[in-house]
Amino acid sequence: MGTVDVVKVPGAISPFRARATVVSRRMQDIGLQVFHNKTAMAGLIILLFFTFLAVAAPLIAPYSPLTAVPDVGPLTLPGGVHPFGTNQFGYDIYSQVIWGTQISLLVGVLAAGVASVIGTAVGLISGFVGGWIDEVIMRFNDVVLSIPWLVLMIVVAARLNYLDLAGIILVIGLTGWSVTARVVRSQVLSLKERMFVERGRMIGSSNAHILLRHIFPNAFPLIFANTILTVAISILSESVLAFLNLSVKSNVSWGRIIAEAYQHDALTIGMAAWIIVPGLCIVFLVFGFYLFGYALDEILNPRLRRR
Amino acid sequence: MPTLLEVRDLTIEFRTKAGIVHAVEGASFNVERGEAMGLAGESGCGKTTTALALMRLLPYNGRIVRGSISFEGRDLVPVPEDSMRAIRWKEMSIVFQGAMNSLNPVQRVGRQIAEPIMLHEEAEPEASFKRAGDLLELVGISRNRLNDYPHEFSGGMRQRVMIAMALACNPKLVIADEPVTALDVMIQAQILDLLERLRRELHLAMILISHDLSVLADTCEQVTIMYAGKTMESGKTMDLFTDPKHPYTQGLVGAFPDIRGPRNMPEAIPGDVPSLISPPSGCVFHPRCKFAFDRCTKAEPALTELSVGRRAACFLYPQVTEVPPRPIAITEV
């Protein structure tokens, strides 16, 4: 029980003000907890680093990722101004890796956003409405869950044929929502049984009101933490698709760099960095998201907060 | 022959994120052979922690800071974990509050009852299961149910199974932590009746922990009242309930409506239970005490014998002195 600052209260309190006070106090509280949580801070620092790389790519990267470097030819070994060498077309790999951050991050965040929005909506409706609607949705969801995700993704990617950035985001988002839906639904089911929902009914609230005011705010921490984890999974998915040559062709992503390196036997021709560096980037970015997501889950989800 | 259990100045701390919780401070009480001692107090007063500490079962973030627990003259506090294991259940056993959660849901009850017998008496499985069956019948359950799982029993039956399990190794002391809370009043009566019968027949000593004073009034010979981790008063049940000395005890006794007394609204103790992380200075009860005076806020009253077998910690009684200064505990931030 923390000490509470006595809030100066005017005579009339508008609902908006009441809500804003609540939200700001909660955000402060969470911010403080994140700040004091070593895991969350470690994750956050990694994420900030990569976000910086992505945003500042035009400033940092010495070359453009998709134009040949003038001074040297293709497949130059690492050294000098090309710390990781150049690829089969003579593009600078170091610049490619920096530019690749943009795509990986963008695809990861947006695809996770798509997956979370769909999954949350489906999970909320399914869990809250219940009955046969829930039954139908969950059966469908189970089906999506039980199909090997990679195959599904490949089929969808192949079916869509034309995969630009939006396409790849949609593919990953559309195949990734079912886990979120399941998690949200089970949370909603348990929230629905809580007494404060019954209180909501008791005072005569409509279903929409209960869903928005009681269920969603309580499920939100979980949804948020889950979204962070979904970002990590989406980044991995993009890299796999790119590696299988199914991802965006017009942009550079880490997965595509690895795929090109693999096709040109980078390891045998002494260009290990071509493969290792983008891979490590993926690993660290995903690691960052996982760390942050796990720590957030612990902070936001009081079930795990045991002494 | 020494007293069966003698607890002196038991002090327990928990380390949490929010700070150090002084769960129990200077708890002292005795339990004689074959005697039922009641431990009463509101939630968070350290009853359950005391019970766990008696069996040295504190969670990993809790520790006994000082004090002694002498069981048949032997101090259990310094006993190493390995030797402690041999004492547990054999010398004293415990019945927890929620019988549903205290029984392993995926193991048959027969096996759970027989487990300590096999462990401590190195008995053969058949002999152990036979004894488990006898124990079940002792608590009024047919031995045919040895092979049932806990979820197949009702709440009252589960509590009976727990009691049967507690008796498995013929312990000298049974600690019952809120054994009837959350049970219906009729089942409550059945269980209390059973405990009393067993105590008489097996000459058991028993520590009965409850927040419900009226339960203790019916069943115990001695009662100790705890508040915010400290012992407030102890004495014979009859004396303590009819003539409570400590203001907290007075408030507590007055707070329970009596179905056999006049129809008076019980009296309230104003205020809330204090935080155990930063307890009030002086007497912990002074912020809620209507008799509190200056001295109460500064010094802590010691638990002093007022008459034979009757002890209280309150400056209202002139013979009560201050707690002697203790070595300052190093508190970590």
Add this chain to the structure above:
Amino acid sequence: MPGDPSLSIIPRDPKFRGLRDYMISFFGLDRPQWEQFVIYLQRLFTLDWGVSYQDHRPVADILFHDLGWTLLLVGTSTIITILIGIAVGAYSAVRRGKAFDFVSTGIGIFLYGMPIFWLGLVLQSAFRKNSVFQTWIPGWPALPTSGYYDDRLIPWNWDIVHLADAGLHLLLPALTLSLGTLAGISLVMRNSLIDVMTEDFVTTARAKGLSPRQVLRRHILPNGLPPMVSLIALDIAFILGGAYQVEVIFRYQGIGFRTIEAIGSLDYPLLQFIIVIGGVAVVLANLLSDFLLLWLDPRIKIS
């Protein structure tokens, strides 16, 4: 990628016109759709799954051959994963908050975030012949990095040489897949056990005088396993996805390798049954886990 499959086999040259017509009638693409469907159903159940566009071998033959190798890979790595995952998870749950827990959880999350194909590439480069390590560290082993036994032109033989060779070839792919899926299992095992450890019956078990090891084995593990079982079954789709990547990297010609090839060449007869097999695998895994749960948890009853 979609399109007229006959075009993907035969060049779009007028002089192949006759061949194309022949192919169309050979694969039955000229019949009415409903008829095609009925024939399809009939063939599905009689295991007459048609002929691959690419290999011109019966699909069933190809797939059953591939399936064997994939099962070997997935089976081996799943067993390794479960055994190690449960052990690591259990140990870090017991030592919660201590160094081992911290390190194993950290490594776990790290591995969890590693793309399996990349892990495969790194391991491949570390253990191939003349790898960097081999030149630096004497005695660093070189392991086979592709195929499932040496020289696939010689037919498989059930002798010790072939078996040992296949085992050696299996080592790296199985290791990759295990590492890629290990973290998920050990992390969940840890959390599941920590949940169980806060239950009252664990305190009861300790109060009975059981040693920590006995408490873990008799009370905590039996209660922590059921959630694990259903989780592994749910994860089987993920493991299959990993297996596909591993097979591609190590040119281990199982179902996954075949899938990628089939996509490249639009080999529909092959593709459709690959998908069916994937679905069946997931279903079987779930069914198996249900029966396992029934045995592990007496609270679940067939009513």
Add this chain to the structure above:
Amino acid sequence: MRKGLLRELAGGKPLWVRAVDGVDLDIRRGEVFCLVGESGCGKTSTGKAILKLVEATDGDILLEMPEGEARAYEDVRQRPDDPEARKTLDGLRRKYSVTWKESLPWTVEQALKSAGAFLAAVFLAIVAPSLLLAAVVEPFGDPWSTIGLCVSIGLILGLIGSLPPTRLSRRTRVILTLLALGSIIVAPISALSLHRALVGDVSRFDVGAALATPWTQELAAMLVGFAFGAIAAGGSSSLLLDWRSRSEGMAGIHMRSIRRRLQLIFQDPYESLNPKQSVYEIVSEPLAVNRISTNPGETSALVREALTDVGLRPPEEFLFRFPHELSGGQRQRVSIAAALVLQPDFIVADEPVSMLDVSIRTEILQVMMELRTRRGITYLFITHDLSLAWVLADRIAVMYLGKIVEMGTTEQVIGHPMHPYTKALISVVPSPDPRHKVERIILKGERPDPSDIPPGCRFHPRCPFAFERCGWTAEEVADQLRSLKAGGMLATASGVDLSDAGNVRLSMGGGGPDALVRELNALVSERRETLLPLKGIAAVHATNGFVELSLHASSEPPLLEIEPGNSVACHLVSPPATVSESLTA
């Protein structure tokens, strides 16, 4: 305020649990009415039914009924077959009942609207799938469609495979069905392929062509459409019916205003407050939801008043706290304030203090009683704690297994209990004063399963005073005789069974029928005071080779007024109307 209710509640699907069965109680304005009983006796269900949180199967909840009309209601309820009485009853219900639903005939407009919606649904259901099928022209010519088909087969398999394990039984059933269906398909196809393999001529026996000829797309679309149509039509009609009953369910009294006037105080202050809302939001929410006050100034004033009334002073200090920043007592006060802000005149308090520490408990009770005198609130106080009822209640009703067994003023029920259950219950309530020791009547066993209620008086299996007419069943008597036999008694009988007619039948042992009858009679007269089921035996008579027992007729004791204001449901207190004793030897 006066209400009578008579109802049964629906429970789980497979069997109906009568959680509450025929409860009649009336509560007068300004009183504290206590409903006591063990857990699962139906007291909470009763409270929730009054607030319409659960729907009562049958019965009325009547609000603010004047004394005279209440008497008329009671009167006409006794004569359900009289059409005139029915009419009066319906009139009274329409006027006062909260649960009243009109059963009016359909108007032309409604019928037309419904029929239109129905037709539209059917039309859509037929057209939509047809369009869908048309959209995927050449469904199986396109290999991607074949893949799609395979995916859908995979989907079905996945669907079966991924049902949660608790539904294993259902899945097994589905699998069996699919296997059966599969074998229907597989068997002819494999026979045909065998034929083809033997004859080697595909064209002469072309299965595909044979099956495909009548199987046109239009036909398929129509078939699918009809299936969809049936489902859609059923769904839409049930929705329509639902809409209709909801739009007219509250003849007379609008539910919103009932919500406003009847409120609930929850048991658990830790669980019943939304942890993400501040105190201000929790307390002001009822006002906003019911559109009672939309003006921020007025809302704040009402919230402050409610908080002050429950003793959270000054209210400013609490407005923006979260529930986890409050102590247990403060939370319960907030909970009461949230009920109070609507200015209700009737509050159902469901165990409002059972989760609180004793020292805080009294304060909450004092707040509640203070509100009663100041705001004239009537309470239905639901509790398992008889000693609490003793100090609080004006009148008390004791429930057992969904029925009221005793009802009266507190002095009558607790001071002078008449029902054996009430007596036992009161005797085991512990007292904080060790001087007040009484003889405890400890009942055997636990409360029976509400889905399997004993016949006759539902308390008889546990009643220490049960006698002949309390409802002994053949099974109970047979069980008792079996245990006697196992104890070495009844040597002259060789077995105890139930006859086809449901009577207890003893097969003869060595001594012949007379010896058995004699032994039985002796046993009954000797042990009937200790082994109560033996009291159920009315007569013993020998038939061919067996000895059959006939049992006393029994009836369920009605709740009868024994003295003014005190009703008891027990045969011992109010002997049943003479039952025709036809069952004799």
